[in-house]
Amino acid sequence: MRILLTLFCFPFLLPAGEITGVVVDARGGDALARVRVQLTGTEFQTVTDSQGRFSFARVPAGDYILHVETVGYRLLKQPFSLGSEELKDFQVILSPDTFRRVDSVDVKADPFEFVQAATPTELNLSDAEIKNLGSVLVDDPIRAVQSLPGVKSNNDYYSQFTIYGAPYSAIGFYLDDVLMHAPWHTIQGIRDSGSISILNGDSIESLSLMPIAFPSRFMDRTGAALDVRTREGSRTRPSFRTSASVAQLHLLGEGPLTPSRRGSWLLSFRKSYAQYIARKITDDPAQAVAFTDGMARLTYDLTSRQQGSLQVFTGVTDYDRSQSKARWGVNTLFYAFYRPLLARAGWQYTKSAKLLLSANAAYLRETYDNSNHDQRPLGGGYYGEWTGGGRLTWYWSGDAPLEVGWSTRRIRAEGFDNQYIGTSANVRVRDLHNGTALRQGGYVQQSWTAPGKKMRLSMGMRWDTHNKVGPDAVSPHASLSVAVTKTTQAQFGWGQYIQFPEVSVFSSPFGGLGLLPERANHLVANIEQRLSRTVRVRVEAYQRESRDRIARPFIDPRWVAGRLVGAQASALYFNSVRGYSRGVQFLIHSRSANKVSGWASYTLGYARNRDGADNSHYPDENDQRHTAGVYLSYRFTPSWSMGGKYAYGSGDPVPGFFRRDAAGVYFLTDRRNQTRLPAYQRVDFRLNKSFVFDRWKLTFYGELINATNHYNPRFVSFDSVDSRTGRASLTIQRVFPILPSGGIMLEF
Structure with missing residues (x-):
């Protein structure tokens, strides 16, 4: 015993x-x-x-x-x-899955802290939100932006989006301070394509969308600004991960550059198998769309106060319909290639706690080639840009930073668009362009924060010039944030913005150097109430007024006084459009590492235009009156998490002069954008499950897109018209049906 x-x-x-x-x-x-x-x-x-x-x-x-x-x-x-x-x-x-491994904590007193403090309204995404909303199917962080409050993205095929009535062409996509031109895997020159960004979610440091009244540092756009920052690699130890889904394979590695941890490296590679998607969601299963891309980043501490970085993004998109057994026309796209490239060098110098200097230089290149079944060219083009800039931030008095910056962009672009008449031997050039441009600009911005952060005021001014298009422009900006109570904040913003014509427009035979830059005035006000540290309610009202917008008002056919007025193939570009978009948004938002996170939002908006060339008044193509969205996620055990989202849009106008009768037949009319597509609705679910072993971790992802199998259409093309009756033939195509997807990630 x-x-x-x-x-x-x-x-x-x-x-x-x-x-x-x-x-x-x-x-x-x-x-x-x-x-x-x-x-x-x-x-x-x-x-x-x-x-x-x-x-x-x-x-x-x-x-x-x-x-x-x-x-x-x-x-x-x-x-x-x-x-x-x-x-x-x-x-x-x-560290979150998409964040670099670190030994210290980036403490944030406010889970809704702005990346750009000078903006009165910013919507940013956390690491988990980028991962969960980027979709298992395509793993695209820009797809996550589509779920943000007020964002409209009714075309499931595309990563591009609109916000508060602003088209994507007016939204600036800034990647590490470089204004991107077309950072997508896509088929250029056609409307019935799709797109995926060249970024992957595991390389993102921060992602913030400023839908209106954005700061002066963001140039050459009149709609909104999307600021994306990529992260450096881990400096603690090397790590690797591989992930695979039904549509793509992704490999990523990172680690310290030297034993002293003075630098880091990050490498990423993606290979798509988008044929799976094509077979599920198109009428032609012989379509083969695929892409390959890679990304590399090196970061090194030159001294204790200086840091340098090198980045490269490159890829290729390939489209091949050669195995199709269907009979296609001489202008049908059969082969296409698109190759984007970005190479960037950055430098940062911390002189002291009060003075910070940074500079960057980059080269962008994009080429594309489209051809028919005889491999005759349908279209092609080249875009090249050398760009550089710098910024100085000086805390000259307490929490009152003075920011000064400059930028230079040297652009060259050329391209053509062919149409064959009957056979491949009879070709007509519909459009072409070939030109260069030098765009330069600078800004100054001063901010003040009152003691106790009861008030923050920011005022800025921007100057821009173009060597081919004038005149020079000066654009002011101001924002004010006031703490009404300890839990209530009121914010206001105002700004003026310009956007120069693209080289492809002013060097076209239908453009010209007489075109002016587009202009816009922004005004926004919101009030935010904190229900707790992690929950907020916000009401926001906005207005954007635009003028000198570039359009070709006589390019579309119409039906006037009982007869057909045909399209003018030689229709010119004019600065003929003025318009506005205004509305109000309601948002409730929760962000917590342990509780339910997400948001619910509703936006009521109106966007209307007036074209001075043909004296018409009409709804903008992006006039969606009602936009609603819900996103929720929760980690309910150490190894299980789930999320879901709901999106609703009341329907886009069908672009052009169309009306639809009671039988659903389309006819030409004399009023633009009067017929709308049915309402867009989509419900998605996602489930994540992890398994941990001694040396590695395995995570399974499951996703169900459009769980209710709702019929969501998109407008593809206007095909023909009966000149006697005005009856029009349109291609309206369904976007994603119910679509299950899954993937795995292995980390070691």
């Missing part, structure tokens, strides 16, 4: 220690609940409480590996030694 008692008590008599700790989110510093913590190779295992804390009592002295994991975050393994009667306390920092 004494022997049995001794054996039973022996483990409790050994020298033992205690382990305690807290697990926090590297991105914001929030404590993480429902995280599995274990000592590898032992029976010590627990899950963190609501405060992110864990503890192990009476742990025998020895060497251990602390194993910490939860779905949506990177696996962490930390070796340590525990002495006899030693108390070991850990602060475990978990």
Whole structure:
């Protein structure tokens, strides 16, 4: 009996220690609940409480590996030694799946903190939101932007979007301070294509959308600004991951550049198998659309205060319909290639805590070739740009930064659009362009923050010039944020913006150097009420007035006084359109590492235009009166999380002069954009499940797109018209049906 008692008590008599700790989110510093913590190779295992804390009592002295994991975050393994009667306390920092592995916490006092403080209204996405909303099917972070409040994206095939009535052509896509031209895998020159951005979600540091009244630093766009920042690689240790879905394969590696951790590297490669999508959602299963791309980034600390970086994005999109058995016309696209490239160098110098200097230089190149079944050219083009810029930020008095910046863009573009008449031997050039441009600009912006952050005022001014198109332009901007109470904030913004004509427009035979830059005035006001630190309610009213918008008002056929007025193939470009978009938005938003996160929003908007060339008044192509969206996500165990979203749009106008009768037949009319497509509705669900092993982590992703199988159409083309009756033939195509998808990710 004494022997049995001794054996039973022996483990409790050994020298033992205690382990305690807290697990926090590297991105914001929030404590993480429902995280599995274990000592590898032992029976010590627990899950963190609501405060992110864990503890192990009476742990025998020895060497251990602390194993910490939860779905949506990177696996962490930390070796340590525990002495006899030693108390070991850990602060475990978990990095989200798309965030670099770090040893310190980026603490944020406000989970809704703006990336650009000078903007009165910003919508940004967290790492988890980018991953969950980017879609398992395509893993595109810009698809995540489509789910933000007020964003309209009724065409499932495209990553491009509109916001508050502004077309994508007026939205600036800024990638690490470089204004991108066409950063998409797509088929150029046609309307019934699709697109996926050249970015992948695992390389994003931050992503923020400024829908209106954006700061002066963002140039040459009149609608909105999308600011995307890519991240550097991990400096702690090398790590690799591979992910695969039914549509693509993705490989990513990163790690320290030197043993001293003065730099880092990040490499990414993607290969698509988009034929799966084509077979599911098109009428021609012989279509073969695929892309390949890669991204590389090197970051190095030149000195303790200077840092340099090099980045390259490149890829190719390939379209092949050669195996189709259907009979197609001489102008049908059969082969297409598109090749985008971005090479960028950046430099940053922190002179002191009050003075920061940065500069960048980049080269952009895009080429495309389209041909028919005889491999005769249907279209082709080249776009090249050298760009550079710099910025100085000086905190000359407390929290009052003065920001000064400049930019230069040297652009060359050429292209053509062919049409064959009857046979491939009879060709007509419908349009062509060939030209260069030099665009330069600069800005100054001063901000002040009152003590206690009760008020923040920002005022800026921008100057821009173009060597071919005038006149020079000066554009002011101002924003004000006032703390009405401790939990109530009022924000206001106003600004003027310009956008120069593209080279493809002013160098076209139908354009000319007499074209003016497009202009817009923005005005926005909102009031935000915090229900808690992680929950806010906001009401926002906006107005955007535009003028000198470039259009070809006589390019579309119409029916006037009982007869057909045909399209003018030689219709000229004019600065003939004035318009407005105005509306109000309601938003409730929750952002938490442990509770339900997401938002619900409703936007009521109106966008109308007046064309001075033909004296017409009409709804804008992006006039969607009602836009609603819901997104929710929740991590309910250490290894399971789920999310879902709902999108509703009341319907786009069919662009052109069309009316639809009671039988659903289209006819030409004398009024533009009067007929609308049916309302867009889509419900998506996503489920994530992780499995953790000693040296690696496996995550399964499941996704159901358009779970209700709602019929959502898009306008593709106007094909023909009966000149006697005005009856029109249009191609209206369904976008995504119900579409299941799945994928896996392996991290080691």
